[in-house]
Amino acid sequence: MGVAVAEKPKGKEKDERRERLLRLLTYEVVDGRPIYYRGYKKALELMLSGEQPEESMGASFWHSDLLASLIWFLKNELGSAYRVVGGE
Structure with missing residues (x-):
């Protein structure tokens, strides 16, 4: 039984992947210069190392559960x- 191993991108392919990821991590562009989200270097490093984007994002199950509980509590207390809304 064999094991499938993905090859790491090399050269031009690696540069294209990096550029695509940087576009995803760009908040806005001002005077032709990109402004990246906070923590973009860590997120870029994680994604280039092969981790899934979800692994580097901040809203984990526990974070979402805490937010839902807080919203439920506030709705019941405030009437x-x-x-009460949730979001970024």
Whole structure:
């Protein structure tokens, strides 16, 4: 029984992948210069090392569960006088 091993990108292919990932991590472009999200270097390093993007993102299961619990609590305590929303 064999094991499939993915080869690491080399040369031009590696540069193209890096550029594509940098575009994903760009917040906005001002005067032709990209402004990246905070922590982009760590995220780029993780993604280039073969980890999945989800592994380097901040909203884990525990984070989402905590946020949902907090929203539920606030909605029950504040009633209909206030609207409780979640997001970034």
